[in-house]
Amino acid sequence: MSVQAAMATTIIHRAYRLTLDPTPQQARKLSQWAGAARAMYNHAIAAKQASHRRWLQEVAFATYEQELTEEQARKSIKVPIPTAYGFNAWLTETRNTHHDAAEKGLLLPGRDGREHDPWMHEVNRSALVSAMRHADDAWTNWIDSLTGTRAGRKIGYPRFKKRGVARDSFTITHDRKSLGIRLATTRRLRIPTFGEIRIHDHANRLHRKLHTGTVEVTSVTVSRHGPRWYASLTVEETIPTPRLSKRKRAAGVIGVDLGVKVAAALSNGELVPNPRFKASHAKKLARLQKALTKSQKGSRNRAQIVQKIGRLTHLEARQREGHAHNVANRLVHTWAIIGIEDLNVAGMTRSSRGTIEKPGKNVRAKAGLNRSILDVAPAQIRHLLDYKTAWSGTQLVVIDRWAPTSKKCSTCGAVKAKLTLAERTFECEACGLVLDRDINAARNIAALAAVAPSTEETQNARRAAPRKPVSSTVKQRTAMKREDPPGSSPPSNGRTFHTVLVQVI
Ligand SMILES: [Zn+2]
Structure with missing residues (x-):
């Protein structure tokens, strides 16, 4: 039996980001396409809002006229909210006759009979359909948040994307038959209907992988960040099922405390500085x-x-991203098991001002803390660890946020009643341990990670939803108290999978 046949493979989802060098003419066209996608998104949102308003009116009418209770009326009255499916069919069927579409609530009042905007014919259909799907997602997220199906902070009523405020971008999904999205050469990206755009650097690695068939493109998102245009190619990549190296197995467990003062404190006593x-x-x-x-x-x-x-904020974001990649890579390539604490970045950085009824305390101090938390971007490192571990065979163990990792002594296990954020050193009254507070926390995290049950999940990089935290502490409490586990809300439909990352090549 050949070695290759014996080798198990895994399919992972990942993204390759290419910096583009469009000609000035192409750059204008990219802006136009992004504008068309934005217009389509806004159109879809407006149509949804109109249907929603009609439903509210009919409910109000029924409560008034038919003497139904509001609850009964809400249950019995149905007004379909138009979705991408309907819009797509509308684009296909009723290019010239709007009457039919108006009946289905796909057209806005007053739009009936109007000429199609020219962009509808020039822009790749997929870019428009993707925009409608994004509108669907925004709507579903709002509904789910309203009904409590979606975890996390409440999501507001879907809003329109404003020109110059919303990011310029459009997405094209890949049609496998047409091989639409591909690299014409190592230096040219071909986008269906658009044409070829020069790549700023080169894409040798991706080109080779496409050639050998280890990578299949599923979609491309073209977006502008500051002055530059990027293409992010989402792919399905076949990799050999990751196996742990001897060196990593010997290294064992590392506990990581992603933090504010330092980017990460490790249980081996190392502090990874914050840039x-x-x-x-x-x-x-x-x-x-x-x-x-x-x-x-x-x-x-x-x-x-x-x-x-724009340039400055962009540069800053790229530098921070690079640093996060470095930190995550080092962890993933060195240890067999990585323990981290479940983060609540949304909660950590939530506005410190509070509400009128409950004004916040220490507003200034907390605002400063918020700034530095966002500066370190622990969520970004956490996100990178999430997928990088899946590729490398390293196991990621997420420790319950409510485990007393900060207040517990990592040597004797005594738990302090109180430990303020200002106390940077952990001093144990029971055994006399004096240690950096973050390293003490990292050591506790490592201890919890070491006893966590091993999961097969790490091997399964193809999963659709982000992995569940492997919690080794009190679960019922979490169910009640946890409000905002990052990344724990599953994709709202089967279409979007947990995409991932951006690999700069
Ligand atoms: Zn102690």
Whole structure:
């Protein structure tokens, strides 16, 4: 038997990001396509809102006229909310006759009989359909949040995307038969209907993988970040099922406390420093923002300042992303089991001002803390660990957020009644241990991770939903108290899988 036949393979979802070098003419066209996708999204949202309003009116009418209770009326009256499915059919069937579409609530009042916008014919159909699907997702997320099906913070009523505010982007899903999205050469990306765009660097690795068939493209999202255009290719990649190296097995367990003061504290006593990009850019940014408020609206000077701010924030985001990748890579390539604490970044950074009934305490201090938490981006590192472990055979153990990892002594197990955030050193009254508070927490996390049951899940990179936290502490309590487990809300439908990451090549 050959070695290859014996080798087990796994399919993973990943994304390759390419920096594009469009010609000025192409860049304009990319903006137009993004504009069309945005218009389609807004159209879909408006149609949904209109149907929703009609339903509310009919419910009100029925309660008034037919003497139904509001609850009865809400249950008995149905007004279909248009979805991507309907819009798509509308695009196909009723290019010229709008009457039919208006009946189904796909057209907005007043739009009936109007000429189609020209972009409907020029832009790839898939870009429009994807935009409608995004609108579906926004709507479903809102409904789910309203009914309590969706975990996490309440999601607001779906809003329109404003030009210049919302990110310019469009998505095209791959048609396997047409081989639409592909690399024409290692330096040229072909987008169906659009044509070929030069790639800023090169995509040798991806080109080779496409050639050998280990990678299949499923979609491409083209988006603008600051002055640059990027293409993110989502692919299905076949990799040899990851196996642990001897070195990693010998290294064993590491506990990681993703934090504020340092990017990560490790249970082996190491502190991974925090790059603090924001601080280094803050001065320059503040100067630019001040200049912006003084500049005249519509002036050329103002446009230049806006561009500079865009570049700066973009640079900063890329640097932070690079750092997060480095931290995650090192962890994943060194240890067999990584223990981390379940993060609640939304909760950690929630506005410190509070509400009118419950004003926040220490607003200033907390605002500063929020800034530094966002600076470190622990959620980003956590997210990277999530998929990188799946590729490498390393097991990721997520420790319940309510486990007393900070307050417990990692040597004798005594639990402190109180430990404020200001106390950077853990001092145990019982055994006299004096240790950096984050390293103490990391050691507790490592201890919990070491006894957590091993899961086969790590091997299954193809799963659709993010993995469930492997909790080794009190579960019932979590069920009640946990409000916002990051990434724990499953995709709202079968279409979107848990995408992943961005690999810069
Ligand atoms: Zn102790």
